[in-house]
Amino acid sequence: MVRTQLLVVGGGPAGLCGAIEASKRGVETLIVDEGVELGGQLVKQTHKFFGHEGFYASVRGFEIAKKLKDQLNEHVKIMLQTTVTGIYEDVVVLYDRQNDVTLEVQADYILLATGASERFIQFENNHLPGVYGAGAVQTLMNQFMVLPGKRFLMVGSGNIGLIVSYQLLQAGAEVAAIVEIADKVGGYDVHLRKVKRFGIPILLRHTIKKALGQERVTGAVVVQVDENFQPIEGTEKEFAVDAICIATGLVPSVELAAMANVKIEYVPELGGFVPYRDQNMRTNVEHVFIAGDLAGIEEATTAMIEGRIAGLTIAQLIKEIDLSKEIESLQNELIEFRSGPFSEKVRRGLAKFFPQRVVEYSREPQTDTGPIGKLRPVIECYENIPCNPCQTSCPTGAIEVPKNINSLPRIDYEKCTGCGICVSKCPGLAIFMVQENVEPGFDLVIVPYEMLPLPEKGERVIALDRDGKYVCEAQVIKIVRFPHKTNLVHLKVPAGFAAQVRNFRVKKRESVFVCKCEEVTLEEIEKAIDLGFTDYEELRRYLRVGMGMCGGRTCRASVLSILSRRLGKSPEELLKGHFRPPVMPTKFESILRGESNEN
Amino acid sequence: MKTEYRIIVVGAGIVGCSIAYHLAKFGESDVLVLEKNYISSGSTGRCAGGIRQQWSSPHNVLLAMRSVKLFERMSEETGFDIEYKQGGYLVLSYDEREASQFEENVKMQKNLGLNVELLTPNQVKRRFEYVNVEKVLLATFCQTDGHANPHLANFAYAHAAKRLGVTILTHTEVLAIEPTGSKFKVHTSRGRFESKILVNAAGAYAGQVASMLNVKLPVESYRHQILVTEPTKNFVDPMIISFSGNFYIRQTKHGHFIMGQGDKDERPGLNYNVTFRFEKDLARKICWLLPFLRKLRIVRHWSGHYNMSPDAQPIIGESAELANFYYAVGFSGHGFMLAPAVGEALAEKILFGETKHVSITELNVDRFEKSIVRETNVV
């Protein structure tokens, strides 16, 4: 029997924050998590968070997880790879997978932060391996650095669908298309723009009809739908993909709450069936609290704030101290965060539990893009989302997000010095620097870039517009690398294109093979010659070119001609290399047979 | 082009490059290495890349153990991956006298700190089930023995030496050497160079270089043949070798099996040809030892040279006849594995007058004036 004052079920952002606040006030806390490490969904998030500075804005999710873990003090015990299997009438039961044993827990208070699971949708052959939840693909990609496929179809254009599509590009995969059954994209505009500028097609009013393949996915068929979401015959399109990502929403994991006799209500705006709770995250069962996606599908930022509110309220109850000021301040943060248009659905849902409030913000976009010819930022952020790192990062105070963080940003171009810090800090990668006529006949565009390969200074690349379409050729004149991995690439483009160019593509280095047996490319040979390997035999030993099954018959002449070109020597002046038997690979068995025939 | 150097090394094989690298590492980069062909053209580029510490003379064991320590660091130190792996060496004995000598050897090796085991045929079969242990009397196994890619190791030392300021000239053959008392005048196919110190690391050509100086070094080069098969997935970790059985075989990182045997009828001299007789003899022997090889195809067959000394141990030191003439020759088939420690030791001797890690005084040529105790652990 384990006794604790606070049992936190789930070590994701909500649970961790609850544990941090409670343990800071000395509450004995036990965090139980099913995973191999704490952090929940944060561990897989490689993009920078929105919100504002006090709440880890512009910090990458997995880094936030580390920061939270570091804040757990000596009052916190942690059990990993452990599941809470039930809240029984008499006791809470844990299953410790490492020791294969059950454990009973008595806790004064329980904070359920069990998160959500992926919503599964119905289409033909949706059972095939290769059909994965988007969160699952994220886990493989970002936690274990394994890619389960090369070319993906993304189903769903909410924030998860858009973010995971972008992360797939970063991991080196291709996204054939994003299909969305509604008539507009579900996620943030800035997330949409991040994938659009790589040319990923977004098919609105489309859904997936069928997965192709016998043992695993080899393709997908999508179909257009009408206003009633019914498929329109004859509009089927087939994609050759080897993985299908389902990003069609999350469903709160309410099992334990239900077992604890918490009222479970149907609130579609919050994701379906959710447990009831008040403004302090307390349910109708007085010692049970909830926080995070379990309380309503939202974001990691709101999960963290809700977790803190729950932790503070519990600490207040256990330690009989007054923490109402801190709690109120956090509730105001939530109100501010939820004031924007995206949270309208959440507000409607939460209104079923307690009245909602909003704070005013500015919806005015800035139409002025500043003085032509001056190096300056252009902020392409036109949607009210709760976010303001551009404001806090600007060293001269030239950027303002007036009233509260949901407002649209405005730049005072008089104050702006063109330093470009805002470009690399914007979590939505929505800020670009432009300068018309940086030199006669050319404009300068500076874009944020988080992909590989990074081009080299001087390299010529293909400049793309906001839809990922070809605009012109550009030259990379500078690359500024940052430790936080959002690099700035300076592109020189022909005059007049500064307003169009918002991305680029490194010219595809198609493989040019010299030796097919050992897969040695022309590029590798040229590099080796640069390094000083100037003999056919040295190249052979260094790169294995010519060491394959064909004995160099396919590649020797090519290598010699490359050497001849590079060294400026005629073929006669080059050592042509050795010729070794056997000319055709021969089995030992054949030789033994031959020998016994001889004898 | 600079023609005067403090030190000239003849031969850019693994030994020559190791010496040059260590000289530069210890601060002396006024070094010129002369290579008559391309890097890794000599014995280094033709050997199987085995690295073992299981020797019959304590001296060789210590030298080899020091080499292994340096191999462990080589990729990191030179920034060049040499595909080093401690897959172990499994040494099989088919002869009574050899088997009891092994028992003595293992005692001696263990005393020097080597983690080596004696294995019965059954133990061999259990650990390495693909080996046919028929007729095996006894075996020894040392896990820290292993192998590396000799070409990459040669390039690693060469490039690291160059980075530290050493000059390496390939396709530059030494034609004659004039010792004038204060310096050596070296005549090559690309002009004349001078140095205060000369090092003979010419491998198979060591005898020729020595005779250019009228110094006697009792070395003879003998051809050894070697072949390689097509690749399979990796499953054989150790080098499997036998002196009484006369064979060696290992699986490379890329999955090929590289193997060879000695020919007691081979005559001294330089010979780069190959015989079909070798393929037939080796096929019979190796398919009996490792039956899974029967279906594998031979892809390449070539030859290289062992530079043999009278007792099959290297000849290293400074000439008593000619001051400032150093040599590291006569490696008798184990030059690759000793090159790191030898390069380090000779560089120390040249620069500081004495070695700091292993002693090489017993390996100087004057030992032949006493008695000859032959190293027997050679294929």
Place this chain on the structure above:
Amino acid sequence: MRRIFEHPILKRETARTVRFYFEGRELEALEGETVAAALIANGIDVFGETEHARPRGFFCAIGKCSSCLMVVDGEPNVRVCITPVKEGMKVQRQFGRSDVSW
């Protein structure tokens, strides 16, 4: 090759290799990986079959959907997406219901 070696944001932590067995085949995993991640990294996507012989595999990654059940070290119905790989572990596909031995 399904392992990601170069990534614009993430750095691969150096991890020891762990050897495990999938139906007799020796495979390499990295310390800290789950069995599911290791199998997918090695190109194995089919984790078993349903009772009606339909292939099934990975889906949710967080131990909830039970799509990834396999036999691990003789034990059936193991959720391999949340089970870390251990040296020498034996993993087999599970076809339909588990076997019970007497």
